[in-house]
Amino acid sequence: MACTRITPRMSALRTAGAPTLLVARRGFATSRVDLANTLVFLEHKKGTFNPAALSALTAAQKLGGDVDALVVGSESEASEVADKAAKLPGLKKVLFSKHADFANNLSEPLAPLIKKIVESNSYSHVCTGHTAVGRDIFPRAAALLDTSQVSDIIDLEGEDTFVRPIYAGNAIATIKATDKIKVFTVRGTAFDAAAQEGGSATTEEVSPDSVESLTTFVEEKVSESSRPDLATAPRVVSGGRALKSADNFVKYIEPLADSLNAAIGASRAAVDAGYADNALQVGQTGKIVAPELYMAIGISGAIQHLAGMKDSKTIVAINKDADAPIFQVADLGLVADLYEAVPEMLEKIKK
């Protein structure tokens, strides 16, 4: 069988000691001799890797074969971030590229860079997190590579077979990608984030061909918060339309979240009504979260909202309406007026 053949790459890895990689590879290599050769685009912000990018790295390692990473940044930061990436376990090589226009992840210069790197290194797979940045850059790169991208995968069943949610997560599709190069984005909550220590990859600079500044970055308005990040927090407290005002959102949702050291989320209705910031929206078109504990307060549970949170480990719903659809997915439901139940809960948690 082809799968038992030891390629030079495999033996190199074996001596480098990567037992988990080998196990994963045996699982997938039964029908093909050539192994995945994967590039992971590691999105970072000022040197901090995006958790979804680290989940993409875990997914890439599940493919077996070599995994390299690409980091980009401004002239001053790129090589430093590459050194940091070299410590991520399981990476063979970290490619880095620097340019003033790379700091803000603009897709116009980055998509051709990805195309160039993928083609010149013959990568069979290229992936990143399904984040705002990954969603922006990757389809453009895929089109340049004439490849049909696979978005937001939640599992992989082989080198070419991916599992992804469709229709707001109401159906799960398993698809086989027939393109030579597989371009995919990875749902952060579906794979554990890779560890950040233990590796010792080499680093190598790649200079971009020519950077086309079709778009210029002006500024970013990111809401600073001392609370945990919504996408990765172990606990999330979310408020819906029933909060009735932005003041009530602050008065009822924030203290409860703080007492649980939880991130704050909101339904689309609450965001549209102006009770909460856009960046807090959980759902099909907002953030997808899968925390240990998700508390839905005054949220009815429309399918678009459920799409963003139904993979949470424990879902708690507090709603006045006993027939609200949220109770169909909640592990623990309390039919009660939130204006009474939330303060009571806050008081009793403090005890």
Place this chain on the structure above:
Amino acid sequence: MRATLVNQLRVLVPVKRTIDYAVKIRVASDGKGVDQNVKFSMNPFDEIAVEEAVRLREKYKDDITKITVVSAGPAKTADVLRTALAMGADDAIHVEIPDKALAGPLEPLGVSKILKEVITKAGEEEEVGLVILGKQAIDDDASQTGQMLAGLLNWPQATYASKLEFPGGKVEKGAEAQVTREIDGGLGIVKTKLPFVMTTDLRLNEPRYASLPNIMKAKKKPFKKYTLKDLGLEDAVKPRHETIKVAEPPKREGGAKVESVDELISKLKEAGRI
């Protein structure tokens, strides 16, 4: 009749016919897709795209000559084009692809190739200088088409837009646009120049309803049909993905209700969640 000047702009708005967002979908019995015998409507993000184009023209009457809506798909796709015309678009292009003409659903890569050809063809009458698409379709949830099209055209892209402004007060070729984008954690502002491709986020605007008189008027607006053969794309849009299976997501157990806050807290403590 509006005068046609070289600098004036034609806006293209691609729209998709999808299962209505309020329908609770069911996996088809063959396990290869979902039940299609349900209500379809225009993809909600595409309604926002049409609305933005119409508002842009209301604001820059002299600069924008025409809003053209385009869609690819089976005969029934014409319905969503009519809706877009009733919302204020001027003419429609339907790239008709009969059911089962392809070995699977049309993928974003195929759509972006179709759009590129449509832009070329439309440009023979009037050059297209702005394309506004929805940020994603609520059926495949791919969020790729706008970016792919921008890549194929080598135009700038402004994705997930929640605000579009033209600081120079003119909408013409080469004019500078400022776009506010929804990004993780907040907003990002970018500047770019026409022509470019923009994709709409939920908060860009509130789409209008088509009034009955406008629905009647829409029936008389120009409506063009192309086939894949007309565009020379019979092979280029073949699906690259093969659907192995479509399954129901794992069902959550749940539904257990508690009687009081005390019971809720003690159950959460038992489960180690708080």
